[in-house]
Amino acid sequence: MENRPELIDDIDEFVSLIDLPKPQTKQPSTRQSKIDTSPFRSHVKRILRDGLKELEYGSEEDPFTDDLLAVIEKARELAENGDGNNAIAILETITETYAQEWDELLDYGGDSYSIAEPLDSAWTEAILCAEMSTGEIVDLQLMLESWQDEISADFSMSLEALRQGWDYEPLQQIMQGDDTAELWENERPSFADDLALIRLQILERQNRYTEYLNLALAEEMTLQYLTQLAALGRVEEAMSAAKILMERAEEGFALAKILREDGYLVEALEICLAGINLTGNCLYEFATWTSNLAQGLEDNATALTASIIAFKIRPSFRDYGKIQDYAGETWLTVKQDLLQTLREQPDWGIKEAQVDIFLHEGLIDDAIKTVERDSYYASELVHRVMDAAVSHRPDWVIDDARRRAEPIMEQGKADRYDAAVNWLKKVKAAYLHLGQKAEWSAYRSQLEAAHGRKRKLMELFKELNK
Structure with a gap:
């Protein structure tokens, strides 16, 4: 337990919640007397102090939000069970403790953005589930207004819920089915x-x-x-x-x-x-x-x-196949529409589908257009397109594979030599398909002369003999 102080907080909070009486349909306004909020106060304070230590040690991660939201959620659960009064007591403790530590949080670049919205939402639900006297409503309004100024938060929604409650006349008219009633007198708020x-x-x-x-x-x-x-x-x-x-x-x-x-x-x-x-x-x-x-x-x-x-x-190849099954005799017409969609659509995130479908349909030129802008050296899609294009566009394979392989070798990127050799295998296959074995041999000799001292590369060149 000494090494896990958060467990003590959790147990104390559980004990403070477990003995609560079941809320009635109409509760008397004694929200501060039914629950011991001290465990929640110490828990929030520990979260903030531990988080500040992490920031002092140079952490760039948010050390507060997840733990604070977990405490706020306990208040929400009370409200969801109809116990808005005790939910308010917990939220008051959370907000007040946070505000007390605010100056120090601000010194370390802290902001309330990550918890302000969940806190406002939790306050709103608790307020609408609570029974409060007029005096308590006024006191809570003053506290919320003060806290939102202190921690640069926006509690507009919870303040409006506090103002309207459930007895607000336009709201009552609307809930009774009066379609002429207006809930918002002026502009509808965000x-x-x-x-x-x-x-x-x-x-x-x-x-x-x-x-x-x-x-x-x-x-x-x-x-x-x-x-x-x-x-x-x-x-x-x-x-x-x-x-x-x-x-x-x-x-x-x-x-x-x-x-x-x-x-x-x-x-x-x-x-x-x-x-x-x-x-x-x-x-x-x-x-x-x-x-x-x-x-x-x-x-x-x-x-x-x-x-x-x-x-x-x-687009996906799987859905393309499903459409073919559904289309039946209309497939040829439908297919042309789908292919045009692939040609016209930006290739963000759909390049694999484009290549799969274009190759499936034997549309090598469309597949080439899809990948020729891909400068990623180890692109499997480019390799697939080149394999398909060797017999259809061998000149393109030679030019594009050389364009990808030569910078790797020239810049001495040893960790990518294997990728360069894989591109050269495509060059070789295209030359041989054209019946230009001599041209391939001349090109390889040129590369060996230029990069002969790069032992790792030359060792990998042996794969080109296969």
């Missing part, structure tokens, strides 16, 4: 979506589904609105709403997955057909998922459509 998500999570935990749906709809949280309808078994409503509200692929993907899990396969595929034509960051995964669902339902046309969308986002 944290509005995060605040709405936290409110929705709380409402869902409390099984307040009508209020959940009304708030999600008013706050334009379409994904949450549609998936909650589906989760409640209100599938027809979800389908109708999706036709009107769905604007991003993420919304369609989330809804389709719930429908599939609940056995509504046809409805899930209908959502997929609409969703994969929307914009979003999950389109490849969504389109691939849609293709698999359609295949299971023996809807070959949809499987083909979805697979083509996935391929155009992230």
Whole structure:
């Protein structure tokens, strides 16, 4: 234990949590009397002091964030279980202790960026799960405002949650279904979506589904609105709403997955057909998922459509083969479209797929264009293309392989001599294919004359006799 002080902190925190009474639906506002926060204070202080020592010893890694987030998470867990009052007590201890150490942290270049957002989020959830008197609300507001100034953090969301609570009249009107109510008097703040998500999570935990749906709809949280309808078994409503509200692929993907899990396969595929034509960051995964669902339902046309969308986002030889299977008699037309996609798409991260497919189709010139800009000396893709191009473009093989081999030898890069010799093997193969054995011999003699004193290279040259 003496060598592992963090274990003592963990045990003390566990003991302080284990004896807490189960929170009631309405708690009296006695948040500071139910939990011993001293173990959390000592834990945070130790994290900060140990981290400062690491910085003093020259560490460039962040020594604070992960451990601090773990302590914050314990407060969040209390809030998730409905005990917002004790969650606030822990968060107050964390924030206050952090603020007390702030000046020293700042001296070592510390900043609150990495924990400010999680801390603000945890405060927000705790506030919305707590029961506080008016006086406590005012006191907490003053503390949050003071702390955010001290540690250069932004607690705007938790301060707004404290201001609005659950009794804020526009919020109440919205949750009761008044579609004319406005939650934000002026410009919608940047944290509005995060605040709405936290409110929705709380409402869902409390099984307040009508209020959940009304708030999600008013706050334009379409994904949450549609998936909650589906989760409640209100599938027809979800389908109708999706036709009107769905604007991003993420919304369609989330809804389709719930429908599939609940056995509504046809409805899930209908959502997929609409969703994969929307914009979003999950389109490849969504389109691939849609293709698999359609295949299971023996809807070959949809499987083909979805697979083509996935391929155009992230080409692969495997998906190319799947599309061929789906396309059937239309393959020749579909293939030309896919090949044109490969030719026009930037080769960031898809060069292997381009080479695989171009070589598979015998399109040597396209494969050459794909790799000729690759200056990486040991590129396996270039070797593959050269092997295929020896009989089709031997002159290119000679020129490109020489271009790669000669700088290695000229610059005396002994650790790369084996790579240079491998390129020279391609040169030899191309010369021999052209019936130019004499030209190869002359070129090799020229290299031996120029680099004969490089013993390691000359030893490797023996491989060229094979």
